[in-house]
Structure formats: structure tokens, C-alpha cells
Amino acid sequence: MPTHDHLRVDLAALRERTPLVHNITNYVVMNLTANALLALGASPIMAHAEEELDELLGLASALVLNIGTLSGGWIHSMHRAAEIAVRRGVPIVLDPVGAGASRLRTDTALSLLRTASPAVIRGNASEILALAGAVGSTRGVDSTHAANDAEDAARQLARTNGCAVAVSGEQDFVTDGNQGFLVAGGHPLMPRVTGLGCVATALVGAYAGVSPTPLRAALAGMATMKAAGEYAAARAAGPGTFVPHFLDGLHALTPDQLVATPRIS
């Protein structure tokens, strides 16, 4: 079971090894996720040209696939990157943005699930319910469900795919299909900032590059979000000032704060 000591070790390892995280992600969050990875101590690269995927993944410690602003060429690149990462043993983290809101997104997420055999899937409750085949209504990219509505779906998805699943919400739920953890913390402003879910996925990617198990990487990533969220909430006057303080919080985060701040149960 991931313990507080594991969180400490994993954050220290991330800072020491500065894992290169290769992202094929959406246009909306590219800047924010790159900054979040840099602030925490990882090294981001954003690249989608097929010609360079093999070389760049040869340098990478993790691959993050995020389907937020899909189009045909990008879907093709994501599949190609997934194949290369699988072959090279680079762990993959999948963010099924908007799964359930359109057939294209649901189908793309499901087909990437097959190609990529991801180490971790990170989504909101609506997205995880959609991927698990549960009947759910989704409206756009914001969740219409609380994370604990999706606990069963997350466990099932994790078991079926042999991966960890992280469901974001007021309380996050993280599971490998067997064990399950709730992560409380953060702040109600966080859903009012675009792309913090995508940031969570990217940070899980950074931890996946240094952590011995997907479950530990997922838990460390979600706990990091909660801790930096509380740092920002103490300093922000709204969702706009939240963002720069949140990035500062990632940079300032110590292993001790990471275990002291979020409530994991």
C-alpha cells in the first residue's frame, strides 16, 4: 500500500531525476501543463510530428496522451506514439477529456486504451463512467458527476485494463482495481480554472517516470494537486490569481508538505 513515505520518496526522486515527459495534448492546456511540469521539477516536451516520435520517446521517461482538442492527424500521432512507448517500455498516462460527450472522444479514448495499455488513466467522474461503459450523461468536458459516483466504474476499469485509475473531484479516488484511496484537499476554485485536470494527468505522468508502481504515481500526482491547490487557495483572490500561485505551490512543495497537506484515506 502506498504510504506517506512513498510520497516523500517519489517527490524526491522526481526532483532528482527531472523526468522528461513527452506530451501529446490539447491546445488549451499546453502552456499550463508545460509550466506545471517545470515548476514541480520535471522536464516537458510537447511534440506530435510522427517523424520525431521515436527519437523523442527514446529520451522520455513517460508519455502523456490527452484528447482534449482532437483531430484526425493528432489521433494518428497518439496511436503511433503509444505503439512506440509500449515497445520502449515508456509508461503511458491517458486523459480521456470529454469521453462520453461525443462518440469521437469515447471511441478515441477506448481505442487508445487498447493501443497504449496505459499505466494510469486520469479523468473526471463522467469520463471514467463513459470509459467503463456505464450509462452516464456528460455535458461537454466538465464533470456532471462526483468522483465517488465513479468508484465502482474506476475499479472495474482498472481491473479490466491492468492499470491504475484516478478520478478527480472534490475528493479524488485512486485505485488499481484492488486497493482504493480517497484524496481530499484542494479548493472549490479549482474547477473554475481550465485545464487543472489536464495538469493532474501531466503530473501523474511525471511521477510515472520515477515511481515503481502506477498506483503510487497516480496517488502522488493527485496528492500533489491537492497540496499545491491549498497553497494557491491561501493566496488567491479568484480563479485568475489562483493559477500563478498554484504553479508557485508546485515549485515550493516539499516532501513534508506533500504528506502533511492532502488527507488520504
Add this chain to the structure above:
Amino acid sequence: MPTHDHLRVDLAALRERTPLVHNITNYVVMNLTANALLALGASPIMAHAEEELDELLGLASALVLNIGTLSGGWIHSMHRAAEIAVRRGVPIVLDPVGAGASRLRTDTALSLLRTASPAVIRGNASEILALAGAVGSTRGVDSTHAANDAEDAARQLARTNGCAVAVSGEQDFVTDGNQGFLVAGGHPLMPRVTGLGCVATALVGAYAGVSPTPLRAALAGMATMKAAGEYAAARAAGPGTFVPHFLDGLHALTPDQLVATPRIS
């Protein structure tokens, strides 16, 4: 005539109904406009893949088309989205970024005007003059004219297309071709921040999803910009710190402040 009571009602309706605003917009402003929509109380989605336009527009309360970083595929998606939105009765707001600066931009804006029958067009004076066929010189995407230079062009454009037109400037001008309003407020730093015009368009889109008339939506959107601009100007030390405070201002904005801050005449 839109009154202060209308502004109050429309902001309250936006907060209560959290309209989903579908954006096909430019790369530069995607993050900022998504954050502005979230901060004010709407729900943004950015998506341009043709395969999912019909499903997503089935969930949307408004469609925002912004031609800021054009290319062939995106123009095609914008036309397709416009057709679907027209069929579904989803109001469309058009931002003709850079119209007049290149034939591609002017032609794309004019052809979207025909396909989309927009509820509102929001541009700077140079762009509105270009769309109205007036002889004007445009240099890039920043206006070389004051908003009141374009009042006649805006009225004509509104009448010809049966829509509302909002011209951004030190004083905005908003018209449905019949009535016309000046909206004063904001701050001289605002043209030194990229994408605030695009944000205005997106916010008009959010109001178009809840407001009974395009004129009201346009006026509410522009007044909201001025109010949040003054909130930010009171806290910012330059164009960089302006942005997070501006987003905070959108989030903090009350119906009372919305009617008290901008000077509408």
C-alpha cells in the same frame, strides 16, 4: 431598450444556467477565453473535429467562431459548425480577427457571415469597417481606428445582416442597427493584453446562450469586460498582472457591480 435591469437579469441567468459555449477559436487565446468563460460562470468547450460537431452543438447554448489563426481545415470546420448551429437554433457569435489585414481573413469572415447568420459580430473598428466594405487601412490584428469611427459601418452591418454588432474600443459601440449604445470603462492597459477582444466575443457568446436578444447579449458582454477591466486595473501593476486580476474580476462580478461600473449611454 436594454436597461440596467436587463444586465442584472442576464448575469444572474448566466450564473444559474452555466451555458455551454462551443468555441472554434484561435490558438493564441484558447486558454484565456476558456478561463474567462469559467470565471464568469459559463462552461467552455473547444472542439473543431467535424465528426463531433453535431453532438457537441447538441449540448451547446452558443457557438463562438473566431478566425484568429486560420488555416484551410479550420475554416471548413467553422462553416460546418455554423450550418449545424443554424439548423439547431444555437446562436452564433462571430469574431472577424484581422479582417481587412488579408484577403483570406476578410473573405473568410464574409463567407461565415453568410453561412452563420450570426446573432452578434464583435470586432475592433478596423475589422468592422472592413466587413462593412468601408475603405480602411488595417495593420495586423490591432485596430488602427477608434470605435466611434466605425459607428456608421456597425449600424449598416447590423441592418444588412439582421444581427447585433459590438465594436471594441476605448468606448465600445453596440448596436442592432436601430438602437446604439456607448459603453465606457475599462482601462488603457487592455489593448496591451493579447486576446481581450477575443474574450469579449466569448463572453458575448455566453450571454447569447441565456439572453432574449442579441443586442442584450452584446451589451452585457461588453459591459462585463469594462467592469472586470476596472477591477483588474485597480489591482494590476502592468499588462501581465492585469490578466489574473481580470479573471478574478469576472468571477467576483455581481449584478450590482455590472450595472454600477460601466458607463452606458
Add this chain to the structure above:
Amino acid sequence: MPTHDHLRVDLAALRERTPLVHNITNYVVMNLTANALLALGASPIMAHAEEELDELLGLASALVLNIGTLSGGWIHSMHRAAEIAVRRGVPIVLDPVGAGASRLRTDTALSLLRTASPAVIRGNASEILALAGAVGSTRGVDSTHAANDAEDAARQLARTNGCAVAVSGEQDFVTDGNQGFLVAGGHPLMPRVTGLGCVATALVGAYAGVSPTPLRAALAGMATMKAAGEYAAARAAGPGTFVPHFLDGLHALTPDQLVATPRIS
């Protein structure tokens, strides 16, 4: 030799002439570089559609080419834009992001070097070493070398291509192949913010639009980064709050501060 008086003159000229800087750049930094150009006093346009390149470059004072998130269509647009700019006498600044990390990036940068005959190349040490054909190891887009490791390579690259070269680092190195300058200043947080290298390139582009020599433009751009970096460092609590203060610093920068702050030797 560029002197302090030249820096003063060039910043004053930039503020007075507000050069239009045409950028074909990467998705990650579009918003930040547009804001940096506006904050300093230039006027940015981001456009990559081939149909409008000729018209827009007819208005532009400089062209910035940045290969950060490559794909086939964008490479083609960059070559086309380079050809037009050469024909029109518009100075070009090239940012070879990630050269050395993949063959696609190295080859694209080298082929743009031939098409564009850039006035200035701005890169980190790893990128400049890669372009100069030196044996170097690059890991992703962050430099694995200090700027002074690349001094000889930068001089050689400048001589071979008849251009100025700026190498970013804790101390920048700027050369036209003959003279060479070190620019000290800034802050260790700067490599923890994504895209500040790309911002340096864009600002060099703005100066290239008003400055009589590429060397002066390169030196003014790098000195501006250092000065605004120190402004931000004095106000920021981490890499997140650094960004808005940095943009404020560009806006607040006076010719006197520009010569007083960075240490040029």
C-alpha cells in the same frame, strides 16, 4: 560596437514605431510571446496560412520562425514565409527549438537557415551546438549545456551564415562572429518557466524591426530579457507569479533601466 547608447536608442525606437512582428511559432508559447511583444511595445501577429503570408509580411517589420511544435504543414509555411520575407527585405529571426533532440528538428532548422538567411539565430547552448554541427547531447528542449560551452560554435555559426547568434543561459552570449558579448542578469527561476527562450527570440524580432544591425537587435533583446527578469524576480514567489511580473517588467522598462540592469561585457 553596440554600446549602452544603442540600447537606449533601440528601445525608444521600438516604443515609437511599434513594429509589427509576424510569428510562426509553437502552440505552447503563442499567448506568452504575443503578450511579451505587446507589453514591450511591439505589435504581434500569429499567422501560418500560406494564402495570407504575402499580404501580412507586406505589413510586418520582422518575421519570427520558431520550430517548437513542428508538423509538415507548418514547416512548409515557415519556408514559404521565409522566401517572402527574404524577397521583401523583412529581417528574420530563427529559433531552432529542440535542434539536436530529433533529426526532424535539426534538419528543419538547418533547411530554414538556408531558405531564410536569418538576421539572428537565438537558441540555447545545446541547440546552437547542434546547428553548428558540434557533437553534443540534447535531451528534449531544455539545454544540457551552459551558454559559454557554445561560444565557439556560436561564432562559427554566425560567420558561416552572416548573421548574429544569441545563446541563452545563465549568462547569454551574443555574437556576430566577430565581436562577442556576455549578458549577465536575470534569475535562476527563468529556466523553470516554459517559453522564456521563445520570448527572447520574439523580442529580438521586435528589435530587428527597428535596429540598424542584427547584432544590436540580438543584444537589445537579450538585455531586455535580463532586465525584465530582474524586475520579476524582485516581485515573484516562484515560477508562476514570475510570468505576470515579467510581462509587467517589459512594459515598465525604461531605456535607463535597460542599460543599468544587465551586466554586458
